Amino acid sequence: MLSSKNVYPPLINRIMGVWWRHMKVYTKNLFSNGFPPFIEPLIFLLGMGLGLGAQIKLDAFDASSYVAFLAPGLLMTTAMFTAAYECSFGTFIRLEFDHVYDGMIGAPMTAGNLLVGEILWVGTKGFFFSSAVLLVVSLFGVVSTPLALFAPFSGFLTGLMFGALSLFITSFVKTINHFNFYFTGLLSPMFFFSGVVFPVSKLPAGLKEAAEIFPLTHTVRISQALCFDKLSFELLYDFLYITLFVVIVTCLAVIRLKKRIID
Numbered sequence: 001m002l003s004s005k006n007v008y009p010p011l012i013n014r015i016m017g018v019w020w021r022h023m024k025v026y027t028k029n030l031f032s033n034g035f036p037p038f039i040e041p042l043i044f045l046l047g048m049g050l051g052l053g054a055q056i057k058l059d060a061f062d063a064s065s066y067v068a069f070l071a072p073g074l075l076m077t078t079a080m081f082t083a084a085y086e087c088s089f090g091t092f093i094r095l096e097f098d099h100v101y102d103g104m105i106g107a108p109m110t111a112g113n114l115l116v117g118e119i120l121w122v123g124t125k126g127f128f129f130s131s132a133v134l135l136v137v138s139l140f141g142v143v144s145t146p147l148a149l150f151a152p153f154s155g156f157l158t159g160l161m162f163g164a165l166s167l168f169i170t171s172f173v174k175t176i177n178h179f180n181f182y183f184t185g186l187l188s189p190m191f192f193f194s195g196v197v198f199p200v201s202k203l204p205a206g207l208k209e210a211a212e213i214f215p216l217t218h219t220v221r222i223s224q225a226l227c228f229d230k231l232s233f234e235l236l237y238d239f240l241y242i243t244l245f246v247v248i249v250t251c252l253a254v255i256r257l258k259k260r261i262i263d
Helices: 011-027 030-034 034-055 068-098 100-106 113-138 146-170 177-191 208-212 215-227 235-263
Strands: none
Touching: 011 068, 030 034, 030 208, 034 068, 034 113, 068 100, 068 113, 068 146, 068 177, 068 215, 100 113, 100 215, 100 235, 113 146, 113 235, 146 177, 146 215, 146 235, 177 215, 215 235
C-alpha cells in the first residue's frame, strides 16, 4: 500500500493550491473587487472623522485629530469585515450552492488543507485591504510615521483571526440568513467596543474587560502602536492572544466543517 506521502503533494503545495484558486477567481474582476477598499474608508473618514471629529475634544484620544485616531482602527475593521464575509457567506455558498468543495476535495488534499488555505487567503485579503486603507489615510496626511508601513501585517493577522472565526460560525449555520446574527450580534459590537471609535481605556468597568476578549481589540492595539509610533513590550500579550486564537479556532473550525465538506 502506498504511504500518504506518496499520494499527497507537499503540504505547502496543497494549501497554496487553495490560495491560488481563490486568487485567480478574485482577480478576474479585480477592479470591481478592489475598488471598494479605496472608497469606503474615504467615505467613513469624511463622515465620521471630519464631520463628527470637529465636535469631539481630543484630550481622551491621544492623537493629533479624531481622523488620526480613527485611521489605525479603520485598517483593521476593513480586514475584519472582508475576512468575515469571505469565510461566512462566501464559504457557505461554495459549500451548499456552488459545490465548489466537491471538486476541490477530489484533488489530493484533505479538508483541513482546504480550510487552512481559505484562512490564508482571507489573511492575504486582509493585508491587501489594509494596505488600500493605509494609502487613503496617508493621502490625507493623517499617518506619516514609517512604522505605519507595517500596519497591513496586522491586517493580515486580523484576516486570519476572523477567517477562522467565520469558518467556525459557518459550521453551525443551516441557512444563509443566520449570518445576520453573526454580523449584527458580534461583529458590530466589536467595531464599537474594540478601540476603533474611542479608546478601550475610556470604557466603563465591565465593558473594558469584555473588550479584551474581542479579537479585534488586539490587532487594533498593534495597528495603533505602529501608526502612532508607540511600540511597547505589552504588545507581546496581543501577539500571544492572536496566535492562540488562530490556532485554537482554526482547529475547532476544521473539526466541525470536515464532515460537512466530505459528506
